[in-house]
Amino acid sequence: MTQKLNLAVLISGSGSNLQALIDACKAPDYPAQINIVISNRPDAYGLERAKKEGIPAIAIDHKDYTSRAAFEAALQNALEQHPVDLICLAGFMRILTAEFIEKWPHKIINTHPALLPKFGGKGMYGEHVHQAVLNAGETESGASIHYVIPEVDQGPLILQQSVPVRPNDTIETLSARVIDQEHIIYPRAVRLIAKEKLKQQKQA
Ligand code: GRF
Numbered sequence: 001m002t003q004k005l006n007l008a009v010l011i012s013g014s015g016s017n018l019q020a021l022i023d024a025c026k027a028p029d030y031p032a033q034i035n036i037v038i039s040n041r042p043d044a045y046g047l048e049r050a051k052k053e054g055i056p057a058i059a060i061d062h063k064d065y066t067s068r069a070a071f072e073a074a075l076q077n078a079l080e081q082h083p084v085d086l087i088c089l090a091g092f093m094r095i096l097t098a099e100f101i102e103k104w105p106h107k108i109i110n111t112h113p114a115l116l117p118k119f120g121g122k123g124m125y126g127e128h129v130h131q132a133v134l135n136a137g138e139t140e141s142g143a144s145i146h147y148v149i150p151e152v153d154q155g156p157l158i159l160q161q162s163v164p165v166r167p168n169d170t171i172e173t174l175s176a177r178v179i180d181q182e183h184i185i186y187p188r189a190v191r192l193i194a195k196e197k198l199k200q201q202k203q204a
Contacts, residue, residue: 003201005032005194006083010075010092011039015046016179017090017111017186022053024187031194035082038075040094056082062094072100085197088190089148093125098150108148109193111186113178115160116144120153130171130178138165141174143182145189159189 007025009018018037024030037050042059050057058078065071071094079087089110101108112120114129119141124132133141142162147155161181165174 002029002031003198004030005190005197006085007032007034007088007190008036008038008079008082008084008086009034009050009088009090011037011044011046011090012041012093013044013046013091015039015044015049015090017182018046019049020183020187021088021090021190022049022055024190030187030191031198032086032190035084036079038078040071040092046091068095068097069099072097076100076103086190086193088186090186095122095152096148096150101148101150106147109158109189110146110148110153110155111182112144112146112153113141113175113182114144115140115142115162116146116153116157120144122152124153127171127175130174133165134169134171134174141165141178143178143185145182145185158192159185161185 009021011018021034025033034055037055037057039047039059040062042061047057047059060074060078062071065074087104087108114120114133119129119132140162142160144160145158149155163177163181
């Protein structure tokens with residue numbers, strides 16, 4: 001029986017990256033399992049994706065909390081209800097404070113739809129990223145999976161995959177090309193981390 005790394009996946013929207021992780025976890029030899037899905041938006045379709053698979057899924061609406069610290073306390077409390085070795089941000093649109101990140105050292109990863117360190121940082125999310133890439137006349141873009149540190153999108157890179165930017169690309173065509181690669185490298189990155197962390201746990 002393959003030992004499994006325990007995942008929490010945090011989302012805010014469609015959850016197509018969550019779906020890629022759900023699909024990867026279906027392989028018996030995949031070294032990870034999703035124990036909890038949390039969305040800061042109650043209407044996130046990703047919650048439906050989790051529920052369809054029988055994965056515990058909850059919404060912690062950031063608008064219900066008067067401060068970022070109070071929201072993160074609720075998030076932390078929910079995470080502590082399950083075994084969690086690695087938190088996977090998958091289209092999660094909230095900035096996490098240094099205090100929260102410090103509770104999960106080297107245990108939070110994120111996907112970003114550009115070739116970091118370019119086109120990352122505050123304000124660089126979703127369509128804004130692809131618009132900036134097109135405006136800059138880049139000939140390539142891509143997807144990045146990285147560890148989360150307090151400085152937004154500046155954590156150590158785990159995996160990247162480039163894609164061409166074509167002359168007649170729009171935000172829609174470019175984002176579709178990029179997210180296809182996210183769906184491939186996110187599960188691959190989790191597998192790499194899981195194998196490493198499970199080996200460390202064995203040696204501990
Ligand atoms: C992804 O492109 C991710 O990089 C960005 O938002 C998108 C999330 O998509 N942060 P989904 O919710 O995983 O479908």
